[in-house]
Amino acid sequence: MDYADIAPMMGTLWSPLAAVTSRWQGRDNVQMAVAITAASIVPDRPRVAVQIYKTNLSHDMVLSGGAFALNFLRPDQLDLIGDFGLVSGRDRDKLADVGKTTGASGSPLLTDCFGYLDCRVINAMDGGDMTCFLADVLDGKTLAQGDPLWWRDARRRLPPEWLALWEKKQSSETATSRATMDNISHTPWQPNG
Ligand SMILES: Cc1cc2nc3c(=O)[nH]c(=O)nc-3n(C[C@H](O)[C@H](O)[C@H](O)COP(=O)(O)O)c2cc1C
Numbered sequence: 001m002d003y004a005d006i007a008p009m010m011g012t013l014w015s016p017l018a019a020v021t022s023r024w025q026g027r028d029n030v031q032m033a034v035a036i037t038a039a040s041i042v043p044d045r046p047r048v049a050v051q052i053y054k055t056n057l058s059h060d061m062v063l064s065g066g067a068f069a070l071n072f073l074r075p076d077q078l079d080l081i082g083d084f085g086l087v088s089g090r091d092r093d094k095l096a097d098v099g100k101t102t103g104a105s106g107s108p109l110l111t112d113c114f115g116y117l118d119c120r121v122i123n124a125m126d127g128g129d130m131t132c133f134l135a136d137v138l139d140g141k142t143l144a145q146g147d148p149l150w151w152r153d154a155r156r157r158l159p160p161e162w163l164a165l166w167e168k169k170q171s172s173e174t175a176t177s178r179a180t181m182d183n184i185s186h187t188p189w190q191p192n193g
Contacts, residue, residue, distance in 0.1 A: 016148035018070040019084050021108040024061040028095045028108045031058040032085030034151045039134055046137040053130045057089040066121045067105035072114040073149040082162050104138045115142035124189040129177035
């Protein structure tokens, strides 16, 4: 199969850009994500599914803490893609200078964003290179008018040096995923550990 034959469909499946925040053992972290989907048709029981790659510090924090928040960005918050998505919390406290409160799940909530969904993990599926987390939305609020920031629009507006950094990081992450994506554990996830 030639990926070009399916790219127009695959490309539409990414969500608006969200800053995924987590807290574990008193430490806060954030990463960017676009692999997010609604996962419930019951309006008063909202759920989401989010894919987090195992190479990310956030992965272990969400897996251990059992919670995260999705803070969707506004189109004027392009800068946060570089701050949150191109460096790891292993190297820097990415939330040190960012306004935040604490949600019902215990996760940090960004005070300045398009809106947030505060989530508690109820199941997780191993994908080899990543984990797909299913989560209840405990609380949420839309804080801005208009549309959130979509990756396909953001990508066109990124400074060239960030784009270069993104492509370098992607190519190394893709090589890691290719090597690990078949190492799937079929042991079911258990609540509380
Ligand atoms: C535009 C964009 C989209 C991304 N989407 C995802 C995603 O859906 N899932 C994921 O696990 N990582 C995604 N990432 C990568 C993480 O945000 C990135 O690896 C981050 O540095 C991890 O930070 P951490 O190690 O502090 O958790 C994305 C990055 C960017 C820039």
